[in-house]
Amino acid sequence: MNDPLARAWRDPPGIFGALCATDHKTIGKRYLVTAFLFFLAAGTLAALMRLQLARPENTLIGAERYNQLFTTHGTAMMFLFAVPVMQGMALYLVPLMVGARSIAFPRMSAFSYWIYLFGGIFLFVALLMDSGPDVGWFSYVPLAGPVYSPTKRADIWAQMITFSELSGLLAAIAVIGTVFKMRAPGLTLARLPLLAWAMLVSSFMILFGMPAVMLASTALIMDRLVDTHFFDPAAGGDALLWQHLFWFFGHPEVYFIFIPGLGFLSTIIPTFSRRPVFGYPAIVLSLIATGFLSFGLWVHHMFATHIPELGKSFFTAASMAIAIPGGIQIFCWLATMWQGRPELRTPMLFSLGFFFILVLGGLTGVMVASVPLDLQLHDTYFVVAHLHYVLLGGAVFPLFGAWYYWFPKITGRRMSERLGQWQFWLFFVGFNVAFYPMHHLGLRGMPRRVYTYPADMGWTTLNAVSTIGALVIAASVLVFIANALISYRRGALAGDNPWDATTLEWACPSPPPPYNFAAPPVVGTDDKVTGLAEHTREVLLTTVLDARPDHRLALPDPSIWPFASAIALTALFIGSIFTPWAVVWGAIPVALCVTLWFWPRRAETEAHLALEKRP
Amino acid sequence: MNVAGLPSYRFSHASLMWWGMMGLIAIESSAFALSIAMYLFLWSQAPRWPLHDAPPALLWGTLNVALLIASALPNHWTKRAAEQGAERKMRIGLVLGALFGVALIAIRALEFTALNCRWDGDAYGSIVWLLLGLHTTHLITDVYDTIVLMAVFFFSRPLEGRRHVDVSENSLYWYFVVWSWLPIYAVIYLVPRLA
Numbered sequence: 001m002n003d004p005l006a007r008a009w010r011d012p013p014g015i016f017g018a019l020c021a022t023d024h025k026t027i028g029k030r031y032l033v034t035a036f037l038f039f040l041a042a043g044t045l046a047a048l049m050r051l052q053l054a055r056p057e058n059t060l061i062g063a064e065r066y067n068q069l070f071t072t073h074g075t076a077m078m079f080l081f082a083v084p085v086m087q088g089m090a091l092y093l094v095p096l097m098v099g100a101r102s103i104a105f106p107r108m109s110a111f112s113y114w115i116y117l118f119g120g121i122f123l124f125v126a127l128l129m130d131s132g133p134d135v136g137w138f139s140y141v142p143l144a145g146p147v148y149s150p151t152k153r154a155d156i157w158a159q160m161i162t163f164s165e166l167s168g169l170l171a172a173i174a175v176i177g178t179v180f181k182m183r184a185p186g187l188t189l190a191r192l193p194l195l196a197w198a199m200l201v202s203s204f205m206i207l208f209g210m211p212a213v214m215l216a217s218t219a220l221i222m223d224r225l226v227d228t229h230f231f232d233p234a235a236g237g238d239a240l241l242w243q244h245l246f247w248f249f250g251h252p253e254v255y256f257i258f259i260p261g262l263g264f265l266s267t268i269i270p271t272f273s274r275r276p277v278f279g280y281p282a283i284v285l286s287l288i289a290t291g292f293l294s295f296g297l298w299v300h301h302m303f304a305t306h307i308p309e310l311g312k313s314f315f316t317a318a319s320m321a322i323a324i325p326g327g328i329q330i331f332c333w334l335a336t337m338w339q340g341r342p343e344l345r346t347p348m349l350f351s352l353g354f355f356f357i358l359v360l361g362g363l364t365g366v367m368v369a370s371v372p373l374d375l376q377l378h379d380t381y382f383v384v385a386h387l388h389y390v391l392l393g394g395a396v397f398p399l400f401g402a403w404y405y406w407f408p409k410i411t412g413r414r415m416s417e418r419l420g421q422w423q424f425w426l427f428f429v430g431f432n433v434a435f436y437p438m439h440h441l442g443l444r445g446m447p448r449r450v451y452t453y454p455a456d457m458g459w460t461t462l463n464a465v466s467t468i469g470a471l472v473i474a475a476s477v478l479v480f481i482a483n484a485l486i487s488y489r490r491g492a493l494a495g496d497n498p499w500d501a502t503t504l505e506w507a508c509p510s511p512p513p514p515y516n517f518a519a520p521p522v523v524g525t526d527d528k529v530t531g532l533a534e535h536t537r538e539v540l541l542t543t544v545l546d547a548r549p550d551h552r553l554a555l556p557d558p559s560i561w562p563f564a565s566a567i568a569l570t571a572l573f574i575g576s577i578f579t580p581w582a583v584v585w586g587a588i589p590v591a592l593c594v595t596l597w598f599w600p601r602r603a604e605t606e607a608h609l610a611l612e613k614r615p
Numbered sequence: 616m617n618v619a620g621l622p623s624y625r626f627s628h629a630s631l632m633w634w635g636m637m638g639l640i641a642i643e644s645s646a647f648a649l650s651i652a653m654y655l656f657l658w659s660q661a662p663r664w665p666l667h668d669a670p671p672a673l674l675w676g677t678l679n680v681a682l683l684i685a686s687a688l689p690n691h692w693t694k695r696a697a698e699q700g701a702e703r704k705m706r707i708g709l710v711l712g713a714l715f716g717v718a719l720i721a722i723r724a725l726e727f728t729a730l731n732c733r734w735d736g737d738a739y740g741s742i743v744w745l746l747l748g749l750h751t752t753h754l755i756t757d758v759y760d761t762i763v764l765m766a767v768f769f770f771s772r773p774l775e776g777r778r779h780v781d782v783s784e785n786s787l788y789w790y791f792v793v794w795s796w797l798p799i800y801a802v803i804y805l806v807p808r809l810a
């Protein structure tokens with residue numbers, strides 16, 4: 001029975017077939033592997049910076065190179081690792097978790113991956129050619145403007161933004177479509193797994209947040225390329241406009257990353273506590289509240305500017321308020337563990353690591369949310385410590401937990417528990433050794449983004465300690481890679497549901513077949529969905545709230561055109577750094593490719609017509 | 616649960632395409648709203664507004680308001696035709712939509728000549744060109760989209776019923792192009808006269 005299904009759903013063979021692939025699991029895995037490689041590359045840059053700072057007046061890396069390193073490190077970690085890796089998890093997991101055979105817009109998801117990949121390669125190729133951006137990951141004007149950055153470096157940053165944000169926006173639409181329309185019958189919104197809720201909320205935030213940075217980077221590139229004056233005070237422009245636009249995106253961006261992390265925890269903690277999560281409605285409402293509140297915090301990145309004091313007080317209050325939904329979730333998880341029988345497996349260890357690290361990051365967050373203290377600490381290493389505690393605690397710890405947790409589903413094999421525990425402890429200790437001293441460095445006045453410091457500042461020992469911590473983190477990541485590679489080849493077979501978990505992705509084989517579910521489930525019953533076509537990619541669409549069966553939809557077959565469109569658009573984006581006419585001429589191949597992408601193919605149409613039933 | 620008897624496409628918010636389109640509209644609305652916010656921010660920082668130039672001439676922009684609103688009528692008719700499955704009407708509607716679109720783009724070109732400012736003159740000129748440029752991009756993409764859809768309806772055989780959903784969603788997007796023009800028109804043409 002499964003053979004025609006597999007034929008209908010699998011990606012086409014060969015290299016050409018790989019370029020046409022639209023299976024959400026293929027795209028999700030590509031996202032995850034690519035994001036991990038960017039994580040390694042950006043992490044290597046961080047290690048180089050730590051080596052440079054290990055002792056005073058070090059000459060390992062010069063000032064100009066150092067500027068490129070910290071800019072590319074921050075840019076890659078935020079835009080090419082943290083956001084895409086969460087979207088990769090969503091593209092892989094959400095369709096499985098809602099009992100669907102596919103993601104909502106398979107070709108668009110494939111396109112979004114290619115755009116992401118090309119944007120990332122673009123940034124790192126620029127770095128290797130000594131043309132990497134050097135103006136910081138938030139690329140403030142006037143430094144990034146045409147006067148102070150006459151080379152192409154800032155343009156490369158701005159255009160990398162266009163790539164990564166376009167890709168992020170399209171993936172977000174695919175996730176929203178899947179959660180709203182493709183849930184298995186009976187999987188009402190009130191039963192939606194918390195990870196799917198988290199991915200839904202963060203996808204909506206992406207829709208409203210990412211346009212701000214795309215608009216800002218477009219305005220920046222126009223200031224640099226066609227002499228507009230958005231950020232040029234001499235001609236009526238305003239440098240603070242950049243900061244507003246950037247942080248209107250940039251603060252929610254922290255939550256694009258953090259909210260999926262919360263979703264991982266809400267999945268992992270109940271599984272290893274052997275009981276359903278405590279306070280499901282409270283957690284859902286907290287996720288949504290966090291999503292809304294995160295758009296009201298951006299000015300707290302700008303306390304050191306001349307905005308009105310009343311405005312600052314408002315944003316201080318909002319920054320404190322967002323701790324409430326965060327706190328509610330933490331207490332729900334504590335209650336879950338309290339009433340359950342927690343098992344300290346690796347995914348659970350990383351979840352507990354989150355509690356410790358994020359709480360510390362949250363506490364320093366409350367400190368810098370206060371305007372007077374922020375003025376003292378702004379642009380010091382205290383902020384570097386704070387942001388790494390928040391981002392690694394809030395996102396990377398849960399993410400490692402999630403990788404251990406879902407590795408068996410993705411590969412069919414378990415990861416080694418012993419190496420996992422080693423990795424956790426190396427990571428946890430290394431992280432604190434690397435980043436805790438930075439609080440003190442900041443309090444002692446060490447500014448961020450300096451490539452070296454004199455010996456008599458009193459910063460020497462703490463910097464050396466921090467570098468040792470960074471090397472321990474590197475060792476931990478190497479253990480993870482070894483664990484993943486060894487387990488991929490020789491790990492114990494996992495079976496469908498190695499953790500006795502309750503969400504739907506564990507109801508299909510590991511790794512899942514191309515069609516995910518031979519017979520999609522009907523949630524709340526033992527019944528299965530039947531009557532979907534087997535020779536073409538037909539899925540069931542259900543209603544948004546109650547997930548009642550609504551209609552069938554034959555999804556498009558794999559196609560080369562998303563890949564070709566991504567190539568054409570890449571040419572346009574890169575060309576536009578050099579001449580504005582690239583936007584005009586480059587649009588022609590893009591339009592052509594997108595048209596061929598959309599144009600109906602006869603065989604496919606006939607297969608669909610055979611199943612057609614008018615409403 | 617046998618689902619073989621269910622329809623193979625449906626319109627409006629039952630369809631996946633509608634949600635995709637709404638996602639796109641949410642993104643574009645954010646971009647428009649933020650661009651207007653940029654305009655207002657720059658205005659709030661300026662000693663006078665426009666900084667140096669005369670306000671844009673009203674003729675072409677206002678004509679475009681009238682024509683865009685008028686285009687909502689054939690657009691509504693086409694959307695209805697799509698939901699009734701009337702392919703001949705859909706073809707006529709798509710041709711009408713494309714004609715309206717081409718006329719609007721031509722007037723838009725004239726609009727650019729009557730702005731009384733240059734994008735590289737000062738920040739006022741830059742943001743006016745950005746606003747008009749952003750809306751024009753949407754105008755051109757949707758007209759192109761309409762023409763491609765029209766070509767599918769004239770030249771691609773056989774035709775699936777779900778293409779009717781595409782026509783319906785294309786009309787939905789056109790409404791967005793129409794209604795988003797009103798606040799942008801107000802900002803570009805009326806704010807400099809208030810200021």
